[in-house]
Amino acid sequence: MYGKLWNFVNQYIDKEHALAVYLPILIVGWTIIGTVLGMGVCSVIRINLVQSLSDIVCVGGYAGIILGLFGGILYLYRK
Numbered sequence: 001m002y003g004k005l006w007n008f009v010n011q012y013i014d015k016e017h018a019l020a021v022y023l024p025i026l027i028v029g030w031t032i033i034g035t036v037l038g039m040g041v042c043s044v045i046r047i048n049l050v051q052s053l054s055d056i057v058c059v060g061g062y063a064g065i066i067l068g069l070f071g072g073i074l075y076l077y078r079k
Helices: 002-012 018-044 053-078
Strands: none
Touching (some): 002 018, 002 053, 018 053
């Protein structure tokens, strides 16, 4: 996934600005994925979403930072 996104960004954006676009896309994408999955889990196990909202947002934020930022940096470091 990281490689496909990197190739997609490089296809439309010049190499000087690709890094500035690549990492924010990863962070936002993983944050949205983590938040949606958290809401889905709370819905499946019938937990009140309003009471668990801070936990859901926290999970989404950690997913964005750990998987998005650090994962993107590690991918670029290996490349």
